[in-house]
Amino acid sequence: MTRTDGTSSVTPVVSAVKVGKKFGGHQALADVTMDVMPGEVVCIIGPSGSGKTTFLRCINQLESFDSGGLWLDGELLGYRRVGEALHPLSDKEIARQRRKTGMVFQRFNLFPHMTALENVTEAPVQVLRRRRDEVHDAAMLLLDRVGLAHKAGAYPSELSGGQQQRIAIARALAMQPKLMLFDEPTSALDPELVGEVLAVMRDLAASGMTMIVVTHELGFAREVGDRVVFMDQGRVVETGTATELMNDPKEARTRNFLKTAFTRG
Amino acid sequence: MAEELDIARLRHVRRPHFGRIAAIVAILFVAFLLVRAFAHGKIDWATTWEFLFWPTILWGLFNTVWMSFVCMAVGIAIGLACAVAHASTNPVLKGAAIFYAWFFRGAPVILQLLIWFNLALVFPTLGIPGLFEFKTVVVITPAVATILSLGLNEGAYVSEIIRSGMLGVDRGQYEAAKAMGMTNGTALRRIILPQAMRIVVPPLGNEFIGLVKMTALASIIGFGDVVRSAQDIYYSNAKVIELLMVPTFWFLVVVTVLTLGQRVLERRFGRGFGTGGAR
Ligand SMILES: Nc1ncnc2c1ncn2[C@@H]1O[C@H](COP(=O)(O)OP(=O)(O)OP(=O)(O)O)[C@@H](O)[C@H]1O
Ligand SMILES: [Mg+2]
Numbered sequence: 001m002t003r004t005d006g007t008s009s010v011t012p013v014v015s016a017v018k019v020g021k022k023f024g025g026h027q028a029l030a031d032v033t034m035d036v037m038p039g040e041v042v043c044i045i046g047p048s049g050s051g052k053t054t055f056l057r058c059i060n061q062l063e064s065f066d067s068g069g070l071w072l073d074g075e076l077l078g079y080r081r082v083g084e085a086l087h088p089l090s091d092k093e094i095a096r097q098r099r100k101t102g103m104v105f106q107r108f109n110l111f112p113h114m115t116a117l118e119n120v121t122e123a124p125v126q127v128l129r130r131r132r133d134e135v136h137d138a139a140m141l142l143l144d145r146v147g148l149a150h151k152a153g154a155y156p157s158e159l160s161g162g163q164q165q166r167i168a169i170a171r172a173l174a175m176q177p178k179l180m181l182f183d184e185p186t187s188a189l190d191p192e193l194v195g196e197v198l199a200v201m202r203d204l205a206a207s208g209m210t211m212i213v214v215t216h217e218l219g220f221a222r223e224v225g226d227r228v229v230f231m232d233q234g235r236v237v238e239t240g241t242a243t244e245l246m247n248d249p250k251e252a253r254t255r256n257f258l259k260t261a262f263t264r265g
Numbered sequence: 266m267a268e269e270l271d272i273a274r275l276r277h278v279r280r281p282h283f284g285r286i287a288a289i290v291a292i293l294f295v296a297f298l299l300v301r302a303f304a305h306g307k308i309d310w311a312t313t314w315e316f317l318f319w320p321t322i323l324w325g326l327f328n329t330v331w332m333s334f335v336c337m338a339v340g341i342a343i344g345l346a347c348a349v350a351h352a353s354t355n356p357v358l359k360g361a362a363i364f365y366a367w368f369f370r371g372a373p374v375i376l377q378l379l380i381w382f383n384l385a386l387v388f389p390t391l392g393i394p395g396l397f398e399f400k401t402v403v404v405i406t407p408a409v410a411t412i413l414s415l416g417l418n419e420g421a422y423v424s425e426i427i428r429s430g431m432l433g434v435d436r437g438q439y440e441a442a443k444a445m446g447m448t449n450g451t452a453l454r455r456i457i458l459p460q461a462m463r464i465v466v467p468p469l470g471n472e473f474i475g476l477v478k479m480t481a482l483a484s485i486i487g488f489g490d491v492v493r494s495a496q497d498i499y500y501s502n503a504k505v506i507e508l509l510m511v512p513t514f515w516f517l518v519v520v521t522v523l524t525l526g527q528r529v530l531e532r533r534f535g536r537g538f539g540t541g542g543a544r
Contacts, residue, residue: 109435113459
């Protein structure tokens with residue numbers, strides 16, 4: 001994993017520099033700095049309330065941040081720099097920037113009034129203005145890729161949690177994002193359904209997709225993650241390969257977290 | 266063990282519904298009394314029947330129906346705009362929407378009808394001075410005054426109904442829509458409002474049915490609705506009750522059609538929610 005040292009000339013897909021975010025008086029993110037290189041799979045772990053979700057939401061601008069900066073594929077997010085000032089972008093421009101990222105939510109958030117297929121075709125047709133028939137074929141391929149081509153006509157309420165989450169992944173992929181964000185994609189699932197979702201994510205990682213995955217699945221982080229980031233109280237405490245971090249954590253906080261996480265599991 | 270084997274061979278008897286049977290008997294009895302009362306009462310049903318399809322009655326019915334649709338269309342357009350404005354982060358838009366609902370829900374409809382109809386007393390002419398001007402009495406006909414008062418009033422109620430529908434849509438839906446790169450407008454149109462419709466259709470149907478009957482109020486400012494047509498006839502032939510039965514019949518017909526329409530919409534927007542018989 002030599003590409004993680006940041007000295008290469010390749011532009012990082014995500015570049016976060018000292019990102020800070022406060023909710024009222026509470027510091028949810030503090031000086032979060034990290035680069036994610038093309039093709040890299042970064043897993044974020046950490047205790048509840050440590051700011052993992054908030055960080056993902058800042059990357060796709062569902063949340064604004066108060067300090068620092070975020071670049072996606074070399075483009076500054078949320079602001080335009082004019083001289084020494086940063087001017088906020090319009091709703092339209094932010095929407096355009098969001099197209100580069102796909103987001104998979106803990107609670108799926110599929111559109112319940114649309115079939116699985118319509119969920120996947122909706123954004124390419126409405127946002128990218130592509131022709132419905134050409135989108136349809138691409139969508140069927142995606143559904144096939146997540147193993148659910150036979151459920152194309154089913155509504156979300158007719159699908160299991162694992163199937164819904166796989167549709168949600170297909171839906172995000174339909175926008176051909178540069179980056180996929182996963183926020184605890186398996187923690188709302190029954191244990192026997194976790195595997196099918198992780199399998200899809202594993203395939204996706206193998207295909208070269210750049211991914212940031214917030215997860216409690218340490219096994220997945222170890223197997224698929226190029227890098228694991230441990231966050232606590234809004235800060236990045238420690239970063240390393242999965243093996244380094246899990247077998248030989250440098251920080252006491254990381255050690256404690258891993259100990260409780262493993263005894264819990 | 267022997268017991269378990271035996272039980273499979275026994276017949277399952279349906280639960281008896283004594284309550285339902287009692288209700289049917291009671292309803293039939295009351296219906297019988299009512300029919301008897303009206304049959305022996307002093308109503309000349311032949312006259313009612315004679316005027317049911319009378320040209321002026323049908324004309325009044327036509328007016329009632331188109332007026333209801335126009336007012337509802339105005340109401341939905343305004344209600345939608347106000348509901349979206351209310352949900353907006355722009356404090357001016359939000360304030361305007363709140364004021365609108367407060368004002369038009371506050372004043373009685375009959376007053377609003379009279380005020381619009383008598384607008385000429387306040388503003389003898391309407392328009393932009395120098396560019397174009399109209400005499401108010403010419404522009405504000407009974408029909409226009411009815412559309413303005415009932416439509417604007419309806420907008421206030423519809424805005425609250427649509428707003429409740431929008432509040433009923435999960436926040437995760439807005440976020441998923443945005444995360445897919447949709448603008449606010451696209452997210453509203455494609456994701457939020459279609460889901461809100463499911464919640465909105467029953468109270469909106471209610472509102473529409475109420476509105477159809479409210480158009481009868483417009484007869485006081487001289488709008489020729491079906492009630493007005495019936496009145497015009499009984500003023501000359503004195504068959505009051507017989508003629509009041511005529512619009513009653515037609516209102517029931519219109520409301521029945523609307524109720525069926527509501528069911529169709531409920532099914533359409535209930536798709537995927539496992540209610541309203543999707544599939
Ligand atoms: N909209 C909000 N308003 C106020 N506080 C918030 C909001 N969202 C998050 N927070 C706070 O910010 C902190 C970080 O929250 P975040 O959801 O990012 O944690 P997390 O690491 O994802 O936790 P979990 O593992 O439980 O999902 C928490 O203390 C949380 O209470
Ligand atoms: Mg979280």
